[in-house]
Amino acid sequence: MNQTPRPQASASELWSPEEFDAAIRAVGAERYHDKHAFHKLLHGGKLNKGQVQAWALNRYCYQEAVPRKDASFISRVHDRELRREWIRRIHDHDGFGDEPGGIERWLILTDGLGLERDYVTSFRGALPATRHIVESYVRFVREQPLVVAVASSLTELFAPSIHRERIAGMLENYSFIDDGVMAYFKRRLSQAPRDADFALAYVKANAKTRAEQEACVGAVRFKCDVLWAQLDALHHAYVTPGLIPPGAFRPEGANS
């Protein structure tokens, strides 16, 4: 507690693009949710169907928040070209024209798990923590400087590997999962890298001071926490110690 901070001669110097890139990726290496115990159980086939249902219906809350988060971002952008680019993310989730969109694909997953759509979309069975966490993400994007808001999307840099692992692991390990219900993740394999490339270039071009660069890295950390904390809540309720909050989804046969 009495340690004098080491003088950091370079603390106010702008990072080079390579240093900035490395600092962003280091956050993923440390705390992206592919490292969470719950995901290891999920992908390794160690969860029962009720636990996978709990995961899917809670994660729906996150999926549903994402297009609202993106609209919230667009509502603050005065640059028309940036709005035109970013709106594609809303289409990816909500669909557009004949394209049903990612939320619909997520509901195909929850259908496949035997959950009623009305129940899933009502949020009634979601953990209280899930709702608070995802709305905190929407709020972050509405309130932070634009470049920091963009940076919070950069967890997409780390998404393809977890999606590949998830597709393979869940198909292999669960009899109640088939190819059709994994469509969401397959689609994200191509969407996420496109979005991440754009956002990374934007952040590199628009974080003009070291303080802004560090705020961007902080935004990636914040977003990793958004993802991690959702799994903490799931693990606590449905794995160990298995304390399901009042009113939250209760798998068939769960202890009351």
Next chain:
Amino acid sequence: MNQTPRPQASASELWSPEEFDAAIRAVGAERYHDKHAFHKLLHGGKLNKGQVQAWALNRYCYQEAVPRKDASFISRVHDRELRREWIRRIHDHDGFGDEPGGIERWLILTDGLGLERDYVTSFRGALPATRHIVESYVRFVREQPLVVAVASSLTELFAPSIHRERIAGMLENYSFIDDGVMAYFKRRLSQAPRDADFALAYVKANAKTRAEQEACVGAVRFKCDVLWAQLDALHHAYVTPGLIPPGAFRPEGANS
């Protein structure tokens, strides 16, 4: 001041759809900005080019706010179908794919009037009041109940007649206006009724109490005020008494 209010036996009763519709349209009949002195001058060919320039560059601020207002609305909507419907409004303004959108068409108008794009899009020449008024509209849509936010768009019910009058009047009366620069208004002749029909049906279906119905009528009044106040500011600065605020656009030859 000492009048006792007349007892209104029906003040808490839900309006019928017809009564509600009539109350909305009565607001337009009373205070839509087609009745503003500035518009009568504009459409009647009574303004000089500098005054039309001032109108066009101030109105750009409003055009630029509209897609942000719509994104702000979408960011609050949990109903995916409603988001999918409403996002078309953003495309109408920002463009999408090959479609350049309404803001681009507005800039073709300001180009045609001899204004530099950088100057127009920088907002530097806009009247201070214009900026405050249009951002107040964005804020209204972000903060009011959803049905009230939708109702604030219902001035589109009254738009086609002013657009037709404007197209005819401006083409006839100004040598510096040609068909090409009026493209914005021609496009809105088909877009506005489609949007207004949807919004009117939504408001009728979702205002469930008399208080909500009255709040919706209040939203139409608020929005009419948004439009009217912009013209008041223009009239004060560029017509009578012609007091242009510091830093605002100053037509060539205007008194200093």
